[in-house]
Amino acid sequence: MTATNATGTGIPPLHVRDLTVRFAGLTALDAISLTVAPGTVHAVIGPNGAGKSTCFNVLSGVYRATAGTVHLGDQELTGLPPHRIAGLGVARIFQNLALPPRTTVADSLLLGRHRLTRAGFLAAGLRLPAAVREEHRHRERVREIAEFVGIADQLSTPTGALPYGQQKLAELARALCMEPRVLLLDEPVAGMTADERRRTAAVVAGVRDSLGISIVLVEHDMGVVMRLADEVTVLDFGRRIAGGPPDRVQNDPAVIQAYLGAPAEGSAPAKSSVPAKGSAPAEGEARA
Ligand SMILES: Nc1ncnc2c1ncn2[C@@H]1O[C@H](COP(=O)(O)OP(=O)(O)OP(=O)(O)O)[C@@H](O)[C@H]1O
Ligand SMILES: [Mg+2]
Structure with a gap:
């Protein structure tokens, strides 16, 4: 990273x-x-x-x-x-787990990048090229951050299926995704x-x-x-x-x-x- x-x-x-x-x-x-x-x-x-x-x-x-x-x-x-x-x-991680349990680690981290996302939800929903490129860039950054925190091999796992310690690390990674x-x-x-x-x-x-x-x-x-x-x-x-x-x-x-x-x-x-x-x-x- x-x-x-x-x-x-x-x-x-x-x-x-x-x-x-x-x-x-x-x-x-x-x-x-x-x-x-x-x-x-x-x-x-x-x-x-x-x-x-x-x-x-x-x-x-x-x-x-x-x-x-x-x-x-x-x-x-x-x-x-x-x-x-x-x-x-100013990013905060909460004492109690706050990640959606059925969402994959990758998508949970992507949610952390929401405030940095330029393309609106409509453009993203219509799969406009600029929005697709932007999502690709965000996903690459999510992977870098997951590697930094040591949970890259869990990116496609639902967060709720991770052991407790890794869920906490995923939360830390999500906070880092806010840069x-x-x-x-x-x-x-x-x-x-x-x-x-x-x-x-x-x-x-x-x-x-x-x-x-x-x-x-x-x-x-x-x-x-x-x-x-x-x-x-x-x-x-x-x-x-x-x-x-x-x-x-x-x-x-x-x-x-x-x-x-x-x-x-x-x-x-x-x-x-x-x-x-x-x-x-x-x-x-x-x-x-
Ligand atoms: N929303 C609230 N309404 C009323 N009193 C509160 C509220 N939040 C905290 N307090 C009180 O303020 C004091 C400080 O609480 P706080 O939660 O900040 O302590 P803490 O240092 O985090 O303790 P702990 O280590 O147990 O988490 C306590 O007496 C607590 O009961
Ligand atoms: Mg306290």
């Missing part, structure tokens, strides 16, 4: 500033700020209920911010509907076997390193987070409690405390449950 955006050139930074989201008396996000540098993996972690998915839902336009802003470069995303945000190159500038990954390895986790992590690293796409990663698997992330933001009860490179964050007393629960006043700090960078993720380690 060609590296159209290698090292993030041409991809603007994603700025989240003072983002606040309230639901009827509950502050799910409390003035969160973070910047996703072009072509990097920025992980957002934190215990259950910390506000990670809420943050994702604002970035993709599903939830509205109560206060604060999100910008991709100079373009404000706050308040735009999901399809406009997707149209600006995104920013990819939002919501627990991409949840429910996967150790082998599938390793493979998916390698693909995500490849998306950053070869394609230069910026990635925001919400993930409970700390092994994957520590291996992949260039930068980590830690949320707890809607607040940003720490941020920085993974090795610094995993030794931060506030992070250790948030994951283990507050120790009694004056007691010795508890041992970290945040594994070292490069450590193998344990099976079923999700849900810290």
Whole structure:
């Protein structure tokens, strides 16, 4: 697959500033700020209920911010509907599988290219030559992306017939088919076997390193987070409690405390449950 955006050139930074989201008396996000540098993996972690998915839902336009802003470069995303945000190159994969089960992998990926399709449905339906040429070009790109992700031999299989891990990879491939500038990954390895986790992590690293796409990663698997992330933001009860490179964050007393629960006043700090960078993720380690 060609590296159209290698090292993030041409991809603007994603700025989240003072983002606040309230639901009827509950502050799910409390003035969160973070910047996703072009072509990097920025992980957002934190215990259950910390506000990670809420943050994702604002970035993709599903939830509205109560206060604060999100910008991709100079373009404000706050308040735009999901399809406009997707149209600006922010692609999201959902935590739950979202591919039509009876459609082949090839056609599912082709659907991901819809926003890039020039010929209208009528021209395509009438098999006009320009539309046929365009579809051919899109199918070639779909094959390249499927090869990049490692599912090219499954292109004619219905997505519902694929093993779970490969379905998740097909979803990642469909998001890449949108030629995104920013990819939002919501627990991409949840429910996967150790082998599938390793493979998916390698693909995500490849998306950053070869394609230069910026990635925001919400993930409970700390092994994957520590291996992949260039930068980590830690949320707890809607607040940003720490941020920085993974090795610094995993030794931060506030992070250790948030994951283990507050120790009694004056007691010795508890041992970290945040594994070292490069450590193998344990099976079923999700849900810290
Ligand atoms: N639509 C909503 N209406 C009301 N409260 C909500 C809504 N969405 C989220 N919340 C609340 O906001 C808080 C943050 O939830 P969120 O889903 O963002 O947490 P999370 O960090 O993604 O947790 P998990 O790791 O369990 O997925 C929780 O208290 C949750 O109950
Ligand atoms: Mg969540």
